Amino acid sequence: MWFKNLRIYHLREEIKINQETLETQLNSFCFTHCSSEQTETQGFVPPLGEKTDSLYHVSEGQFLLCARFEKKLLPASVIKDTLAEKIEQFSEEHGRDPKGKEKNELKDAVMLYLLPKAFAIHSDIYAWIDPANRLVYVDASSAAKAESVLSLIRKALGTLPVEPLSVNNDVSVTCTKWLLNNTVPSHFDLGDQIVMFSTQNEKKVVNAKTDNLLEDEIINHLKQDKLVSKIALCFDESVSFTLDTDLAVKRIRLADEFIVHDDDEQEDPMSRLIADIYAQLNLFARLTPYIIKEFGGLSQS
Numbered sequence: 001m002w003f004k005n006l007r008i009y010h011l012r013e014e015i016k017i018n019q020e021t022l023e024t025q026l027n028s029f030c031f032t033h034c035s036s037e038q039t040e041t042q043g044f045v046p047p048l049g050e051k052t053d054s055l056y057h058v059s060e061g062q063f064l065l066c067a068r069f070e071k072k073l074l075p076a077s078v079i080k081d082t083l084a085e086k087i088e089q090f091s092e093e094h095g096r097d098p099k100g101k102e103k104n105e106l107k108d109a110v111m112l113y114l115l116p117k118a119f120a121i122h123s124d125i126y127a128w129i130d131p132a133n134r135l136v137y138v139d140a141s142s143a144a145k146a147e148s149v150l151s152l153i154r155k156a157l158g159t160l161p162v163e164p165l166s167v168n169n170d171v172s173v174t175c176t177k178w179l180l181n182n183t184v185p186s187h188f189d190l191g192d193q194i195v196m197f198s199t200q201n202e203k204k205v206v207n208a209k210t211d212n213l214l215e216d217e218i219i220n221h222l223k224q225d226k227l228v229s230k231i232a233l234c235f236d237e238s239v240s241f242t243l244d245t246d247l248a249v250k251r252i253r254l255a256d257e258f259i260v261h262d263d264d265e266q267e268d269p270m271s272r273l274i275a276d277i278y279a280q281l282n283l284f285a286r287l288t289p290y291i292i293k294e295f296g297g298l299s300q301s
Contacts (some may be wrong), residue, residue: 002254002276003126009165010134011131011168012162015160017129018057026056030043033120034070034071036115039072041071042070045067047066048273057283059274065126069122070120078114089108122228127150129199130187143164165247165298166299168295169297172229173294174294186292188234191233192210193210193231194207194228198225199226217242226229230244232251236272239253241253247291247295249291258279259276
């Protein structure tokens with residue numbers, strides 16, 4: 001289990017998670033497959049895999065959860081064609097086209113007919129709660145997906161007063177200054193990708209992939225009217241990622257030391273999984289304070 005993205009949230013106030021009641025709280029929102037009449041469903045599954053029972057994993061006071069989202073695939077074209085058949089059948093039987101309420105009833109009937117036949121797909125999204133540092137991390141590519149997970153956790157716990165990580169300094173301006181002044185912070189190295197937008201027209205975007213983000217062409221863009229909107233970075237030679245202006249950490253790639261292990265037939269797979277998870281969380285816990293620091297600290301607004 002490897003994190004691909006990080007959306008970082010700050011807890012506005014301290015929360016206490018009681019391990020004695022947490023399993024019961026999560027179990028109230030345990031994942032179940034879509035019924036024949038449901039189009040989608042969501043709930044918690046064991047973060048360490050189906051061979052385990054607990055709906056959370058705790059390590060040094062930090063909690064790992066996994067939310068599963070299932071959705072039935074019903075192509076619009078299939079619904080449209082089936083509805084057309086039902087409407088034609090209605091017209092033949094009644095000698096007229098169905099009216100508003102009748103047409104809606106036909107749509108409902110079509111959905112009830114098709115749903116049991118639809119394929120269901122699911123996706124798992126992991127969340128990591130760090131109460132001591134008042135941080136919550138969600139492995140989601142979009143803010144909307146992350147909010148779905150946070151909402152589910154909030155229902156289970158009864159509270160989760162979080163807000164997206166907010167800092168005092170403008171991320172675009174700060175990253176632009178790093179490149180113009182060649183002052184990238186010591187714990188970071190430049191990666192191979194950058195996206196810039198025009199201050200005159202935000203729809204005018206330049207996307208560059210290069211081994212040298214300090215090359216003249218990029219610097220000239222920044223000197224004219226461009227600001228950084230996304231930049232590839234590497235932290236402590238341990239993890240590479242792209243950083244968006246909303247501080248979303250995407251396209252995470254861990255160094256080989258984290259993902260390549262010596263073959264050991266004696267090693268317990270579960271122990272390896274737990275060790276991998278702990279290594280990632282420990283790394284992200286080191287990364288986050290540097291992100292906060294380099295962009296002026298947490299915003300108090």
